[in-house]
Amino acid sequence: MQKINKTSNSQAQVYQAQPLIKAQPLFQQVCIIGLGLIGASLAQAIKDNGLSKRLVAVDRYAPSLEAGIEQGLLDAGGLTLSEVITGSDLIVIAVPVQAVEAVFVDIKGVMNSGQLASDCIITDVCSTKGNIIAAAKAVFTTLPIGLVPAHPIAGAENSGYHARRAELFVNHSVIICKLPTTNYMSIIKLRQLWEAVGATVMAMDAEHHDSILAHTSHLPHLLAFNLVEQLASHDDNLDMFRYAAGGFRDFSRIAASDPKMWHDIFFANQSAIVSALDEYSVCLQTMRQLIIDKDSTALMGLLGRAQAARRHFGHMLASTPYTDISAMSASYVISPSTTVTGTIAIPGDKSISHRSIMLGSLAEGVTHVTGFLEGEDALATLQAFRDMGVTIEGPNKGRLTIHGVGMNGLKPSKTPLYMGNSGTSMRLLSGILAAQAFDSVLTGDTSLNKRPMERVAAPLRQMGAVIQSTGTSGTSPLSITGRDNVGKLLQGINYDMPVASAQIKSCLLLAGLWADGTTTVTQPEVSRDHTERMLSAFGYEVTVDGNRISVEGGGKLTGGDIAVPADISSAAFFMVAAAISKGSELTLTQVGVNPTRTGIIDILKLMNADISLSNETHVGGEPVADITIRSSNLMGIEIPESLVPLAIDEFPVLFIAASCAQGRTVLTGAKELRVKESDRIVVMAEGLQTLGIDCTVTEDGLIIEGKGIEGNGTEINNSQPIFGGGHIVSHHDHRIAMSFTVASLRASQQITIEGVETVNTSFPGFAELANQIGMAVQVDSGIDNSIDNA
Ligand SMILES: O=C(O)C1=C[C@@H](OP(=O)(O)O)[C@@H](O)[C@H](O)C1
Numbered sequence: 001m002q003k004i005n006k007t008s009n010s011q012a013q014v015y016q017a018q019p020l021i022k023a024q025p026l027f028q029q030v031c032i033i034g035l036g037l038i039g040a041s042l043a044q045a046i047k048d049n050g051l052s053k054r055l056v057a058v059d060r061y062a063p064s065l066e067a068g069i070e071q072g073l074l075d076a077g078g079l080t081l082s083e084v085i086t087g088s089d090l091i092v093i094a095v096p097v098q099a100v101e102a103v104f105v106d107i108k109g110v111m112n113s114g115q116l117a118s119d120c121i122i123t124d125v126c127s128t129k130g131n132i133i134a135a136a137k138a139v140f141t142t143l144p145i146g147l148v149p150a151h152p153i154a155g156a157e158n159s160g161y162h163a164r165r166a167e168l169f170v171n172h173s174v175i176i177c178k179l180p181t182t183n184y185m186s187i188i189k190l191r192q193l194w195e196a197v198g199a200t201v202m203a204m205d206a207e208h209h210d211s212i213l214a215h216t217s218h219l220p221h222l223l224a225f226n227l228v229e230q231l232a233s234h235d236d237n238l239d240m241f242r243y244a245a246g247g248f249r250d251f252s253r254i255a256a257s258d259p260k261m262w263h264d265i266f267f268a269n270q271s272a273i274v275s276a277l278d279e280y281s282v283c284l285q286t287m288r289q290l291i292i293d294k295d296s297t298a299l300m301g302l303l304g305r306a307q308a309a310r311r312h313f314g315h316m317l318a319s320t321p322y323t324d325i326s327a328m329s330a331s332y333v334i335s336p337s338t339t340v341t342g343t344i345a346i347p348g349d350k351s352i353s354h355r356s357i358m359l360g361s362l363a364e365g366v367t368h369v370t371g372f373l374e375g376e377d378a379l380a381t382l383q384a385f386r387d388m389g390v391t392i393e394g395p396n397k398g399r400l401t402i403h404g405v406g407m408n409g410l411k412p413s414k415t416p417l418y419m420g421n422s423g424t425s426m427r428l429l430s431g432i433l434a435a436q437a438f439d440s441v442l443t444g445d446t447s448l449n450k451r452p453m454e455r456v457a458a459p460l461r462q463m464g465a466v467i468q469s470t471g472t473s474g475t476s477p478l479s480i481t482g483r484d485n486v487g488k489l490l491q492g493i494n495y496d497m498p499v500a501s502a503q504i505k506s507c508l509l510l511a512g513l514w515a516d517g518t519t520t521v522t523q524p525e526v527s528r529d530h531t532e533r534m535l536s537a538f539g540y541e542v543t544v545d546g547n548r549i550s551v552e553g554g555g556k557l558t559g560g561d562i563a564v565p566a567d568i569s570s571a572a573f574f575m576v577a578a579a580i581s582k583g584s585e586l587t588l589t590q591v592g593v594n595p596t597r598t599g600i601i602d603i604l605k606l607m608n609a610d611i612s613l614s615n616e617t618h619v620g621g622e623p624v625a626d627i628t629i630r631s632s633n634l635m636g637i638e639i640p641e642s643l644v645p646l647a648i649d650e651f652p653v654l655f656i657a658a659s660c661a662q663g664r665t666v667l668t669g670a671k672e673l674r675v676k677e678s679d680r681i682v683v684m685a686e687g688l689q690t691l692g693i694d695c696t697v698t699e700d701g702l703i704i705e706g707k708g709i710e711g712n713g714t715e716i717n718n719s720q721p722i723f724g725g726g727h728i729v730s731h732h733d734h735r736i737a738m739s740f741t742v743a744s745l746r747a748s749q750q751i752t753i754e755g756v757e758t759v760n761t762s763f764p765g766f767a768e769l770a771n772q773i774g775m776a777v778q779v780d781s782g783i784d785n786s787i788d789n790a
């Protein structure tokens with residue numbers, strides 16, 4: 001308990017408490033000017049975290065100071081600065097914006113009188129910055145070297161000392177505006193303070209700060225006050241408020257904020273707010289007109305874009321995958337099971353889903369898509385085209401309607417295009433964007449921003465593209481200069497691909513659609529050919545001569561219907577599940593069996609798996625079939641290198657199959673696995689070793705000593721466990737997570753897999769389907785139910 005000495009003198013009251021010193025404080029004495037919500041919350045956070053040896057405050061309202069001292073928060077408080085300032089090395093100005101200039105005058109006074117060191121750090125917490133700097137310039141002849149304007153973007157509708165919360169700043173941003181006059185140490189120390197109370201600090205210049213805040217904070221507050229005022233001034237206002245729906249409640253929540261504070265902010269940031277308001281008025285008029293005109297397509301486009309953007313921005317800022325933010329750091333807890341049976345439908349093909357959005361958007365006319373994969377990767381592509389002005393309705397149970405804009409109809413996105421975790425989206429889009437008139441920036445999550453992008457950037461440059469991989473080592477973000485700024489078309493090239501990658505091939509063919517002349521790519525081995533097939537389906541001529549594929553620039557695409565088959569890469573998990581487990585039989589319906597994707601079937605057959613295809617037909621230019629797979633005694637093999645590109649995404653689960661096979665399996669020529677969402681050779685080897693498998697990593701593959709034992713005549717011998725139990729780290733790679741789930745069918749003990757949230761990138765509903773056919777996967781979402789969505 002603090003012992004309080006309350007004293008008073010003729011000019012002012014001074015409140016003095018016994019000091020409480022915590023270990024390693026950042027400051028000797030912090031002086032908070034203004035004990036409103038933000039000032040008092042920061043004081044509390046400083047106190048609770050032991051960040052200052054002493055904490056003093058100045059406020060015009062004595063009871064707050066008194067309470068602060070009585071509660072042990074403050075060491076001293078005063079009604080004027082000179083009473084408490086001596087010894088301070090940080091001043092935090094937390095008064096309304098309009099009062100800041102007067103505070104600067106006081107600070108100048110105590111500096112001139114020698115009470116305050118000239119290098120004391122002086123900061124503020126006001127929501128506008130330009131006017132704070134202007135006020136400082138008006139008061140100080142030379143700006144103090146410790147002056148660091150800052151703005152914690154945190155608040156609540158409640159105000160005042162008693163509403164304070166030490167955790168108010170946790171996970172909130174604080175913007176620091178560096179001034180040319182500020183010394184480096186002041187910035188470092190202020191940053192340390194904010195980070196110590198849980199905030200994330202970023203730097204920005206004052207003008208940019210004010211413009212951003214005008215749009216994201218000041219305009220919404222203004223609109224909330226305005227809407228409540230509009231409803232309140234109706235004659236039947238009582239009824240309006242009585243029956244107001246949740247939408248009104250949510251929208252108007254911030255109109256309960258302090259009117260004086262907002263009055264001041266609106267004037268303090270006058271010009272930026274007025275221009276945000278003008279922009280808003282134009283948008284409102286557009287929407288009004290669409291409703292008057294009953295322009296359903298345009299209105300749907302606008303609403304769909306806004307809905308998607310609302311989700312997208314949250315993810316983009318957090319650099320997280322899309323569909324379920326709450327699933328971050330999710331795990332699977334899988335109990336051993338023995339058998340899988342049933343007939344199931346697998347979600348749509350990821351590669352074809354991506355391409356349906358791209359070509360549908362660039363086509364003339366409307367494209368209807370069915371079977372679209374609503375996984376995060378394909379949704380990233382969808383969002384990117386929405387950001388470039390394409391109206392896309394859906395997805396609704398895999399159905400999409402794309403209103404194509406034609407080859408020259410894309411518009412520049414207002415923000416960097418966010419590709420999430422998806423290499424396909426980034427590499428294919430870079431080809432399309434390199435040919436557009438406008439500049440673009442492509443970025444992704446932390447995993448994607450580590451993957452090699454020069455493999456597309458370098459050949460695009462040969463075509464005349466101006467593209468920079470601005471990451472640390474030939475990685476994204478990619479910055480692409482539009483043709484309008486370059487002044488000429490792309491040029492067709494002949495390109496010999498160093499690796500058999502469908503993404504490089506597709507990127508260049510797509511760029512070639514706008515290039516002058518012919519673009520020809522030669523691949524060292526066959527890779528998936530969905531781009532070639534879909535271009536033809538949209539009426540664009542593609543010449544295929546063995547491994548040489550060419551397109552002529554200048555053609556057009558015509559929209560149509562696309563039925564996306566089930567994804568064989570997703571089916572692969574269940575194919576291996578049935579092959580390795582006792583008494584199993586699974587049928588996977590209408591799976592894409594494009595011969596450039598069936599490496600998994602060929603490899604499993606070479607390993608002696610029992611696989612048959614039925615109901616073979618064609619859907620939207622792609623062959624499909626039902627795949628039935630039964631228990632078998634798998635044999636280790638040397639995987640033919642020519643099959644590697646045809647099964648490139650299936651190796652993680654093939655390694656599980658190889659572990660259950662009798663004898664050694666050797667994979668070579670698969671260096672590409674090292675540059676997927678994780679280094680799939682190393683990460684799989686780590687996990688296999690955890691589960692008791694003997695395997696050796698090589699430069700371009702893996703050698704696995706299978707633990708399967710010989711069958712007895714025709715009898716299949718696959719009931720004994722192959723894997724132990726253990727904890728697997730997926731490195732946030734969806735295919736690693738799903739592969740080790742399959743291992744549970746031959747495990748002796750529980751397997752836990754950490755970091756399974758990315759399963760949503762390619763296979764939403766995987767765990768549910770696995771359980772439906774007999775596995776025992778429990779999803780631990782790792783959700784903190786108290787997540788604040790505000
Ligand atoms: O073109 C495509 O849709 C894909 C190509 C493959 O990548 P690479 O081209 O890098 O081998 C594959 O791994 C990826 O999942 C999808």
Ligand SMILES: C=C(OP(=O)(O)O)C(=O)O
Nearest residue numbers: 421422423424425649676
């Ligand atoms: C490698 C994969 O995808 P992408 O390259 O599109 O991220 C994958 O799905 O396994």
